[in-house]
Every structure is written in structure tokens, then in C-alpha cells.
Amino acid sequence: MAEKCLHLTHKVKNAVVLFTRLDISDGMGIMSLIGDPEHYSSGNRHNNRSPSMTDSPRKFDRVVEILESNRRDPARLIPILQQVQDFYRYLPEEVLTFIATSLALPPSHVFGVATFYAHFTLVPKGKHTCKLCDGTACHVRGSKPILEAMQKELKLTGEKHTTDDMLFTVEAVSCLGACGLAPVLVIDDKVHAGVSPEGAVGLIRDLRASAAE
16 A cells, blocks of 8 residues: 555655646646546447546536535535545545545655545445455355355455446455444445345346436
8 A cells, every 4th residue: 555655655745747737727638648537438448447538528527516515625625525436436646646635735645645545446336335344243144155155246355345337346344334234235335234155146137227217
């Protein structure tokens, strides 16, 4: 993680010179580097790639709106990052640099916050995030077979957590704080208690069917 942070910091130090020359009031200049997040919510999202450098800038004004709604206050960095991640489903590196420049903060500070909290991710996630608890209680009550069933259904592995169509991301987390409901699966903030492998697969199939309608 330390090496990754140093690598990102080096990248943003090189990029910040360019960003200081852009008009950050409308975000259009930066979008020539980032691309359109709408591209990510469509069927064109493949292989967890970063936003295309040539995509349309239609939606980037949302980042500027988020900054303005938070009064460009550096003390509100975490709420700003939360809202940006809700929009992109992750935190693009170039957007983090833009935020740092807009708030007059060192890019290393913004990246430090983004990588410190487990809630934030610099990797694109699927439309539906499935978090399976693997804490002691859930593990004893069969969380591993549930995870294996979900991975098999979605053609995922221990290294690959997001489907190619960017519809699902499956994560095993250390604890969800609901031991009395074990095993617990949370899909898009909805808690499913006492879930079984078959039940987890059924939930996934229902969501996939809804997406196809």
C-alpha cells in the first residue's frame, strides 16, 4: 500500500502543474483527461479500465457541483469524496488531483485520505456491491460456501472481484457488526440475514433479471 501511495503521489505531482492551468470553474478542461462517467454506467464498461481520455465531458460538471455545494471547504474533504464516489462508483486518480487543486490541498493529502479509509476505492466497482461478512460468527456459520457459490455464479475469483459487465462486485469483509444475524450478506446497503449459498445466488439472479428488463 505504501508503494502504491508513493506511486500515486508521484503521478499527481506531475499532473498538478497541468491542472493549475485549467479553468476549474466548469471542469471542462479536466474532462479532456478523465472522460465521461456515463460511459461507466453503460454496457461499455469492461475490464475495470480507467476512464477513457477521449470520452465526452458531458457529466463532469457534477464534480464541480459537489465542490460548490460543499463551499469548496477543505474541512469537508471526506463528504466531497463520498459524493464523488457515489457518482463515479470509485475515485478516479485525475478527479482526486482536480479536487486537491480546487481545495488548495496537497495532492498527497487527498490521496492519503482516499487510501486510508476502507470505504473509498480507487478501483471501479460494479453497479451492485455485495459485501459478505467473514467475521468469526459468519465464518463458523458457513460464509465460505456462500462466497464460493457467488463467485461461481458470477465467474469471479479471489483476485477478480468485479464482473466484466460491471454489474456486480463481490467482497468478503472482516465484520459487518451483525453477528446475531450470521451469516450476513449486504447488497447495496440492504442486509440479508441468515443467507445460504442458494439464497445468495438467487438474490444475484433476481438483480441480473431486473437489469435485463
